[in-house]
Amino acid sequence: xxxxxxxxxxxxxxxxxxxxxxxxxxxxxxxxxxxxxxxxxxxxxxxxxxxxxxxxxxxxxxxxxxxxxxxxxxxxxxxxxxxxxxxxxxxxxxxxxxxxxxxxxxxxxxxxx
Amino acid sequence: xxxxxxxxxxxxxxxxxxxxxxxxxxxxxxxxxxxxxxxxxxxxxxxxxxxxxxxxxxxxxxxxxxxxxxxxxxxxxxxxxxxxxxxxxxxxxxxxxxxxxxxxxxxxx
Numbered sequence: 001x002x003x004x005x006x007x008x009x010x011x012x013x014x015x016x017x018x019x020x021x022x023x024x025x026x027x028x029x030x031x032x033x034x035x036x037x038x039x040x041x042x043x044x045x046x047x048x049x050x051x052x053x054x055x056x057x058x059x060x061x062x063x064x065x066x067x068x069x070x071x072x073x074x075x076x077x078x079x080x081x082x083x084x085x086x087x088x089x090x091x092x093x094x095x096x097x098x099x100x101x102x103x104x105x106x107x108x109x110x111x112x113x
Numbered sequence: 114x115x116x117x118x119x120x121x122x123x124x125x126x127x128x129x130x131x132x133x134x135x136x137x138x139x140x141x142x143x144x145x146x147x148x149x150x151x152x153x154x155x156x157x158x159x160x161x162x163x164x165x166x167x168x169x170x171x172x173x174x175x176x177x178x179x180x181x182x183x184x185x186x187x188x189x190x191x192x193x194x195x196x197x198x199x200x201x202x203x204x205x206x207x208x209x210x211x212x213x214x215x216x217x218x219x220x221x222x
Contacts, residue, residue, distance in 0.1 A: 031208055033208075033210075035212075040214060041214060042117075042200055042212040042213055042214040042215050043156065043200070043202075043210075043212040044212070045209060045210065045211070048209065050207070058209070059115075059211070090155060090156070092156075094208055096208075100144060100146060100158075100161040100163075100204065100208065101158040101161070102158065102208070102210065103158075104155040104156045104157070105155060106154075106155050107155055
């Protein structure tokens with residue numbers, strides 16, 4: 001069955017380290033999104049992509065970067081992790097047609113110490 | 114700025130009907146979505162309204178009034194498994210979503 005996966009599911013890192021969170025979908029969806037979820041803020045859009053080689057900044061993109069070298073993957077990189085980036089990170093994908101549903105991965109819980 | 118307002122918590126009993134409201138103020142509007150999220154889980158899509166009116170999907174219905182910048186999610190015949198957080202989200206264009214802070218629904222026996 002087609003799916004969207006994230007790895008790792010849990011990560012503890014130190015301030016200043018570079019961290020990459022993986023997102024992989026097998027639906028062949030054009031659109032992919034990264035969100036962070038914090039108490040009191042709901043989900044906030046970090047970066048998004050509408051296809052290979054396309055990336056765009058979302059509402060809270062500072063300190064994060066993404067790259068889209070193929071349809072299936074959109075890795076999220078924290079260039080220099082900060083304690084403020086401790087959060088739960090969700091990746092999502094959608095077909096990019098009239099279907100408005102976004103399909104979310106299981107999430108990655110990141111702790112920056 | 115962009116803001117979506119929804120109640121932080123709602124309680125109800127099994128078999129009851131509950132309505133979760135959402136008012137929004139965003140720089141663009143193409144539609145209103147609702148997502149459900151159980152504790153520790155991922156958000157899952159429930160419904161989408163692009164036009165005014167009521168959309169029904171089984172026990173769940175969603176309503177939109179664009180002139181009032183308002184929508185709601187209606188859950189009927191509540192079950193214990195409906196205990197979860199519910200998020201409204203505005204599509205501000207090209208599927209870019211702005212989410213509300215969520216409503217925690219507690220269903221008791």
